[in-house]
Amino acid sequence: MKIYTKTGDKGTTQVYTSEVLRLSKDDAILECYGTIDELNSHVGMLNALLVDSGHNNSDALSASFMYEIQKTLFSIGFAISDKPQIDASATTIIEEAIDNLQQNLPAQTKFILPGGGQLAAQAHICxxxxRRAERSLVSVSKQQNVPxxxxxxxxxxxxxxxxxxxALNYNSNIPDIEV
Structure with missing residues (x-):
């Protein structure tokens, strides 16, 4: 199977929602797909950095947790396509991870700039x-049924x-960059 089809050479592509649509490649749905895909790629990079650094000491920062995030992001794409496959507990799992990570962190008293160590900087990119993917999905939800x-x-x-x-900065003894 060839990877290229040449059917999108004129700036449109086929999208499968509740019906098959031919859309301009700058349509809000495709922008949303692309942003979620970009996020998924950045999560993959964070995961690779975590694995390479041996920084895998927390379930909420493990390779398997990042993999679950990536699978959920992929499922959100199906949800946009009118085939919801995202688990109802997905948000709760993320909230529990946040709570687990926060219990070991010092209280935040100032605004924090993105950065610190490489792992934390990649997490800030994610x-x-x-946030951009969320804004894009909100836009799409105005024209498509998005769960x-x-x-x-x-x-x-x-x-x-x-x-x-x-947490990544804290675990590496790198202070947050406070404003």
């Missing part, structure tokens, strides 16, 4: 792309990556 859990999940996921960045 956070900002998750509410998808928006909730992306909202919580950005919070998770913020706390994960703090």
């Amino acid at each position: 956070r900002t792309v998750a 509410e859990i998808c928006i909730q999940y992306l909202n919580r996921l950005s919070d998770y990556f913020f706390v994960a960045a703090r």
Whole structure:
């Protein structure tokens, strides 16, 4: 099977929602797909960095946890396509991870700039792309039936990556960059 079909060479592509649609490649649905895919790639990079650094000491920062996030992000794409496959407990799992990570962190008393160590910086990139994916999904939800859990999940996921960045810096004895 060839990877290229040449059917999109004129700026449109086929999308499968409740019906098969031919859409411009700059359509909000495709923008949303692309942003979620970009987020998934950044999560994959964070996961690779975690594995390479041997930093796998917490269930909420483990390779298997990142893999579950990636699978859920992939499922959100199906949900946009009118075939919801995201588990109803996905948001709760992220909230529990946030709570577990936060219990070991010092109280946050100031705004924090993205950065610190490489792992935390990548987590901050994931956070900002998750926020953009959430905004994009909200836009799509105005024209497509998007399950509410998808928006909730992306909202919580950005919070998770913020706390994960703090935890990664803390675990590496790197102070947060406070403003």
